[in-house]
Amino acid sequence: MSNKKVFVSGCYDLLHSGHVEFFQQASRFGDLYVGIGSDATYLEYKHRKPMFPQEERLFMVQNIKAVKEAYINEGSGVIDFLPTLDRVNPDIFVVNAEGGSEEKRRICAERGIEYIELQRTPHEGLQARSSSSLKAELSNNSEAQEPQSFSSLPTRLDLAGTWIDQPYVSQHHPGWALTISLEPTFEVRDRCGLSTSTRKMIQRIWPVKLPKMDPEMLARLVFCFENNPERDSDHISGAQDAIGICMPGLARHYYDNNFWPNKIENTLDEMTLRFLEAHLVMIPMEPRRAGCSVTDGKDITREKVVALAQAADECWTAILRKDLPAFAAAYQASFNAQTAMFPGMVHPTVDGQ
Structure with missing residues (x-):
């Protein structure tokens, strides 16, 4: 009997231990397939380019042991993963709790896909990581070294x-x-x-x-x-x-x-x-x-x-x-x-x- 197919999706720009732990937890349900947000989708959300282009992010995610295969999402917006989801046709869709939504739950129900939300937990012995916290640390470090020459007041x-x-x-x-x-x-x-x-x-x-x-x-x-x-x-x-x-x-x-x-x-x-x-x-x-x-x-x-x-x-x-x-x-x-x-x-x- 073949393993079930499991799908997750995200941008994974600053790949960190929290992502790896999430992939490992998701892979316990079956073979893990990953959809990765494109550069265009990232620019649409953040109004800036990602730190790493999509080809580089794809390479990094593909070479994580827990991942069976990864793809660049061809859609746009919050549900940019939809074409990839239909391509993989998974049995299970896994999200972090803060990444869950009723829309994602509805999409899974329409396709007969099991929907699972996982709490964000760090690997044992490691510090909790998130992309937002890492970006804040990087911003703090760069600001300490280089004064800004423009107004960035909110x-x-x-x-x-x-x-x-x-x-x-x-x-x-x-x-x-x-x-x-x-x-x-x-x-x-x-x-x-x-x-x-x-x-x-x-x-x-x-x-x-x-x-x-x-x-x-x-x-x-x-x-x-x-x-x-x-x-x-x-x-x-x-x-x-x-x-x-x-x-x-x-x-x-x-x-x-x-x-x-x-x-x-x-x-x-x-x-x-x-x-x-x-x-x-x-x-x-x-x-x-x-x-x-x-x-x-x-x-x-x-x-x-x-x-x-x-x-x-x-x-x-x-x-x-x-x-x-x-x-x-x-x-x-x-x-x-x-x-x-x-x-x-x-x-x-x-x-x-």
Whole structure:
């Protein structure tokens, strides 16, 4: 009786002991076949070329003892492995737990393939490794040797719960704001909804890049600097801007009638961030028109704030589950709750009124 066929897929750019251990664990179920993300797929996700080209990555993976055969995936996007999966026609599809998704589970169910999720565990006696941690170490080492000559300051995109960071909103009901820190590969336009005012404040202190320190403490410093007592305006900028820029990855921060959140959480899970990269589309728009005040005509009630908080909760849950329909619905619900309280956020020509 022949061994079962087992399939796994990934980019495997910085091949490390964690990958080898994963291959060994997967190969215990049968003959192991590996799909490798192409250079084009990697560029689509990361907006940069992989450290090792696909032919070199293929060579390395093919020569791991646990691997029977490996191929370059011919598809694109998150499910770039689909043509390879159909070519191999495996009995079992194995993923790391953080790389699992309902879409992958559905694809396997449709094809009669057993779907198995493995927890990421290091080989006995070895340090836990991940591509993200290795890249961070390499980045730290290179930065210590070579000063950067360009600005790499992040910006932030608010996903849900916007305005809950203002006490005159959260006093009606507490809730989370969701932000994601972006490393822009585009010119960030002024007054376009990406916290350019806070980013410019940061550039006055750190023109090139953020210093290496505790992200929450860094966000506190930025918040205090932007809201210094001698500012011209009585308006206090929300903490979500400073936190969204300084806190890496996807973050949520909980507000309860205070300017600073009671607690902050964030995730750097690669598959979660890749899910957002794959499904968030940013469309450049003109800067906010002169004299525009998004707070004009505001109408804040407890019912509307509850709707905002609930939408943010649902958005966070949907993202972590990588549930696109639920994410889209919660994202829209959050926007609707915001504009119900602050109709000045939307220009009449945008919604057709």
